[in-house]
Amino acid sequence: MANQISMDELLASQQRGRGYRRRILEVSQRLSALHVAPAFSCLELVDSIYHFCMEDPRAGKDVFILSKGHGAMAQYVVLESLGLMSSAQVLSVCQPGSSIGGHPDRGNPGVVASTGSLGHGLPIALGLAKGSNELKENSQVFLVMSDGEFMEGSVWESLMLAPSLGLNNLVIFVDHNKSISRGKIPVMHPNFLPLSEKIQAFGWETIDVDGHDTSAIVNAFRNRCGGKPLAIVGHTVKGRGVSYMENNPIWAYRSPNPEEYAIAIAELRDPEEANA
Amino acid sequence: MRDAFALALNQASKDHDNIFFVVADISPASSLQGFLADNPDRFLDVGVSEQSLVGISAGLAMKGFRVFAYTIANFVIYRPFEQVRVDLCYQQLPVVLVGVGGGVSYPALGGTHHTIEDIAIMSALPNMTVVSPCDPAEVMAAVVQSFKLEGPMYLRLGKAGEPNFTADAPENFELGKIRKLRNGHGIAIVGYGPIMKMAFDLVSSETLRGKEVAIFSAHTLKPFDDEGMAQILSTFSRVVLLEEHVYSGGLSSHAVRLAWETGVKTDLRLVHLRDEFIHVYGSKEDILAAHGITPERLIQEVFE
Numbered sequence: 001m002a003n004q005i006s007m008d009e010l011l012a013s014q015q016r017g018r019g020y021r022r023r024i025l026e027v028s029q030r031l032s033a034l035h036v037a038p039a040f041s042c043l044e045l046v047d048s049i050y051h052f053c054m055e056d057p058r059a060g061k062d063v064f065i066l067s068k069g070h071g072a073m074a075q076y077v078v079l080e081s082l083g084l085m086s087s088a089q090v091l092s093v094c095q096p097g098s099s100i101g102g103h104p105d106r107g108n109p110g111v112v113a114s115t116g117s118l119g120h121g122l123p124i125a126l127g128l129a130k131g132s133n134e135l136k137e138n139s140q141v142f143l144v145m146s147d148g149e150f151m152e153g154s155v156w157e158s159l160m161l162a163p164s165l166g167l168n169n170l171v172i173f174v175d176h177n178k179s180i181s182r183g184k185i186p187v188m189h190p191n192f193l194p195l196s197e198k199i200q201a202f203g204w205e206t207i208d209v210d211g212h213d214t215s216a217i218v219n220a221f222r223n224r225c226g227g228k229p230l231a232i233v234g235h236t237v238k239g240r241g242v243s244y245m246e247n248n249p250i251w252a253y254r255s256p257n258p259e260e261y262a263i264a265i266a267e268l269r270d271p272e273e274a275n276a
Numbered sequence: 277m278r279d280a281f282a283l284a285l286n287q288a289s290k291d292h293d294n295i296f297f298v299v300a301d302i303s304p305a306s307s308l309q310g311f312l313a314d315n316p317d318r319f320l321d322v323g324v325s326e327q328s329l330v331g332i333s334a335g336l337a338m339k340g341f342r343v344f345a346y347t348i349a350n351f352v353i354y355r356p357f358e359q360v361r362v363d364l365c366y367q368q369l370p371v372v373l374v375g376v377g378g379g380v381s382y383p384a385l386g387g388t389h390h391t392i393e394d395i396a397i398m399s400a401l402p403n404m405t406v407v408s409p410c411d412p413a414e415v416m417a418a419v420v421q422s423f424k425l426e427g428p429m430y431l432r433l434g435k436a437g438e439p440n441f442t443a444d445a446p447e448n449f450e451l452g453k454i455r456k457l458r459n460g461h462g463i464a465i466v467g468y469g470p471i472m473k474m475a476f477d478l479v480s481s482e483t484l485r486g487k488e489v490a491i492f493s494a495h496t497l498k499p500f501d502d503e504g505m506a507q508i509l510s511t512f513s514r515v516v517l518l519e520e521h522v523y524s525g526g527l528s529s530h531a532v533r534l535a536w537e538t539g540v541k542t543d544l545r546l547v548h549l550r551d552e553f554i555h556v557y558g559s560k561e562d563i564l565a566a567h568g569i570t571p572e573r574l575i576q577e578v579f580e
Contacts, residue, residue: 122331123335124338124363127335128339129335131296132339134317134318154327157325
């Protein structure tokens with residue numbers, strides 16, 4: 001396959017992935033509750049967009065919106081790694097006096113739209129993509145959505161519309177962790193699945209990938225057929241990276257206690273550090 | 277009013293090169309043809325998708341466009357309410373929500389198509405500007421002045437064919453300011469929207485009995501002109517509030533609040549819609565009558 005990312009790039013992204021998770025856990029120790037697991041499930045998607053898909057994120061030409069606003073920590077730590085958000089800011093999240101909170105808020109560095117209420121990001125992204133085309137900017141709009149978000153009617157309105165408007169500069173990445181607040185989607189809402197076939201039926205190009213495999217995510221983006229809006233459906237694990245958090249709904253909105261924190265940090269050590 | 281809006285947009289597009297006109301499966305007035313011919317790429321029909329109408333408008337506004345999102349009043353604010361609140365108001369984006377057929381302008385279509393509490397709901401939102409012009413000339417002025425806003429506006433329109441009666445008004449239309457439309461002494465009628473025709477019918481009829489009834493257009497419901505209203509309350513011994521909207525959150529409640537705050541003892545008369553869904557059809561006059569609003573009632577409130 002053409003345009004594959006290199007082994008060095010892959011290893012570097014994996015190292016970033018562990019670092020992001022340690023950083024989010026560090027922030028979680030300052031707060032009684034934080035959306036940790038929802039951020040962990042979309043970290044590779046967000047990292048892939050910023051590091052491999054967007055054309056110079058610092059320039060602001062391409063646009064990113066985290067439509068699953070409750071994954072805000074994922075965006076904050078990736079922005080921090082790029083120097084677009086300060087470390088002091090990331091550490092202050094949800095604290096008195098901080099401008100950044102549990103959901104991305106427009107006006108903060110790298111935050112184009114205020115999200116947090118699900119189903120708002122996609123229509124806004126359509127407007128941005130349409131406006132960008134009208135201005136002949138030749139820019140792309142990237143969106144990370146949760147799968148649960150696809151239960152909102154506004155999503156299907158805009159899914160149907162985007163191909164009709166020829167918005168081929170619009171790319172959504174679905175964090176398909178198959179979890180919603182009260183449990184697992186296949187159990188609670190079995191007819192919701194399969195998801196990507198539904199999106200495809202609405203006129204999109206869809207590609208299913210392992211949503212924690214950066215090379216799979218980036219290769220899917222780079223080797224798209226084109227000519228349609230693109231949906232990369234990343235199959236993910238909520239709480240990915242910490243054994244006791246994975247697929248355990250109680251970690252949707254909770255901070256680990258000091259013992260749990262130590263276990264998680266140990267699991268997220270870089271290999272060279274673990275071998276030392 | 278629809279035609280006036282379209283003409284105003286045509287006109288505005290000569291001064292502003294960043295206008296986007298977005299509709300949700302509704303045909304704009306034919307007088308918009310000029311704008312469409314000159315700016316075919318600046319018209320977007322999103323289909324029967326009001327949540328997308330507002331969300332897409334927000335995205336376009338983020339790109340620097342001045343967006344007019346246009347459909348029937350109930351569809352432009354009630355269906356996509358959270359998009360209006362979060363996408364437009366919270367993010368303070370300059371999108372004008374154009375609501376056609378506000379109030380009970382669609383008398384044959386039933387309560388689903390009436391907006392009797394829209395002013396209250398839109399006024400409750402931070403950053404929102406709420407405007408209800410009384411005639412086509414005020415619509416045109418409101419469109420022109422909307423360009424100076426940094427946030428969203430709800431522009432409540434009537435339908436088509438409303439008469440102009442503000443040509444001889446002693447004051448010009450200024451967003452945020454109650455406008456004197458007719459001089460008078462002792463008695464004032466203050467209202468907004470096309471129902472103001474009822475006030476002008478009254479003063480042009482023989483029922484005037486030699487009295488000089490003043491008329492004011494309170495076209496901007498938010499931000500509300502407290503000062504202008506307080507001035508009217510302290511100047512006139514009787515003030516009749518006329519509105520095609522329920523009491524709560526409308527003009528009447530503003531006037532009552534200000535009367536309390538200023539301590540004036542004006543004889544306040546409130547003419548507004550009932551807090552009810554009324555299952556009545558017929559002409560607009562029939563619907564208003566079912567809500568207790570008739571020319572006879574207005575005469576009574578003004579003179580008796």
